[in-house]
Amino acid sequence: MHSFVYGIMSLVWLSSSGGGAELAPPVNLTLITMNTHFNLSWSQGARHRGANVSFSVQYVPSYKLSMPGTQWLTACENTPHTWCDLTPRKLYFQAIYTLRVRTHRGPLRSGWVLKEFCADKEAALGPPSRVDLAPAGALLNMMIWDPRSSTNGSMKELYPRMYYRVVYWEHSDTRSPDTVVVDTRVNTVTLPDLRAWTWYCVSVQSRYDFYSKTSAFTTPHCMQTEGAVPWWQILLIFSLSGLVGFVGLLVLLSSGLYCYRTAKDTLFPAVTLPPHFQAYLMDLSPGSDAPRLLTPDSESELTCDRLSICPQVVPLEVHLPPLSASTAPPSGLEADARHNRQDSGGSGDSGVYSTEGGSGPPRHCSHDLPSLGTEEPWDGGSTALLEPVSLEQVSLEQVSLEHRGLKAEAAGPWGVRDEGIMDMGV
Incomplete structure (x- = not known):
């Protein structure tokens, strides 16, 4: 038709x-x-x-x-x-x-x-798209991947009775190989009659007998078989494993010892303080001067001696000037005035001066010295030493009042005022 x-x-x-x-x-x-x-x-x-x-x-x-x-x-x-x-x-x-x-x-x-x-x-039939080999002891397992269509489907969908022809041989460079042919319809094949620790090569062809279609063979793929491990290899592997484990244990112990020594030297150093330093630092008695933190209880028991601070006191000297003949005081006062002039070295100066830097008596801080403004009998001397307790307590007004009291005594019972007495300055 x-x-x-x-x-x-x-x-x-x-x-x-x-x-x-x-x-x-x-x-x-x-x-x-x-x-x-x-x-x-x-x-x-x-x-x-x-x-x-x-x-x-x-x-x-x-x-x-x-x-x-x-x-x-x-x-x-x-x-x-x-x-x-x-x-x-x-x-x-x-x-x-x-x-x-x-x-x-x-x-x-x-x-x-x-x-x-x-x-x-x-249409021509193509070879398997992929062939994989894997050792299984003294045998080889082979995985065959079907030819692919233009839509990436398996050609077995179009050729249900398609099968594969497997050709394998022992790989050798010295002689021509003796091939073995095996036909299979499954995709996983275990190649029989192989020797241990031997290289074999495999090539696969797709076949469809209805139209006598055969594909080209795949590129040879080679793999070595395995087998029972010899006793010397087992011994060698065991020895190497033991050696590696022993070395690892030594490294672990060395690392642990090093860490222990480092921590010990850091926390507990070998160099210690002398015994007397340790005894001083460990002395916790109340009278010890070792540095320590104060607690509320220790603060309540803390006692201190009373401390008094005295300022430097400068004694004051009062000199009386000589009296004139018309206004001469009584004999007692005149004698005192002459004595005063003799003590002053014949100088006609009058006033108050300081004995600072001189060879006077040592300065003292005492509360028993008389203060200015108190009435005490004059011992007849020409110099009156005024030693107040504190310089802050001395004022011009007190010195002026004291000066006026002395001038009143110098006037005597006649009521004559000695004009030779000058005001005193501090």
Whole structure:
């Protein structure tokens, strides 16, 4: 049926194009496929090779060709390439499609060239997408990943009876390998009859027997098997483990001892104070002068001696001037006045002066000395020493009153006032 339809389409093309067509159609239409990836390619006619031409590709399900009003679907329009990718068109895998290609150059068109395509029958089968090996003692476990479609699905969904052919051999550089072939439909395989501690290489092929499809073999993947560990390796591993543990224990003990010594030297230093310093610092008796904090109880018992502060006292001397003949005092007073002049070294100066810096008697701070303003008998001397208790207690008024009292006594019973007595200044 399909051949009949194809023949009819060829006759229609011949009748429409005629023998006098100016453009030659494409030649050698070929489909390059892998799983669900489809690519249609062709060659440019020899007569137009190198010319500025373009191509158009269309497709339609073959069963619609016998239907009136069939519309072709465009895959590539006016492309300068000699190939067209049909994968994005998502052609149904088990359906049969009719493809056609023609050449364009300006307003000129060539006739269509037709080609039938069935992906289920004609598409090539790809190898496994991945192969992994893992040692399992003296054997090898192999994991096979299915070929992938254009939508990243497994090709087993399209080929349920697909299986794998596994070829493995012992890796050797000195002799040709002896291969072993194993067919399997599962994705996990354990390779049998292997030797321990030996390198083996594996290659896998996808197969589908209904259309006799076979893929290329995968790149060889090699892995070494394992086995029972020899006694000397066990002994060596045990010895190394013990040595490492012993060294680690020594390091741990050394670190602990160092930390202990550091803490001990810091908190309890080896250099101590002399015994008499320790006894002084540890003396907590009430009479000790060691520094310590005062507590409320100790403050209540704290006693101090009374302290008196006395200012420096400057004794004052009062000198009386000599009396004139007309106003001479009584004999007793005259004698005292002469005595006063003799003590003053014959000087006619009168007033109050300080004995500071002289060789007078030592100064004392005493509360037994008489104060100014008290009436005491004059002992007849020419100098009266006035030693008040405090300089703050002496005032000009008190000195003036004392001076006036002395002048009254000098006047005597006659009531004559001695004009020779001058006011005294401090």
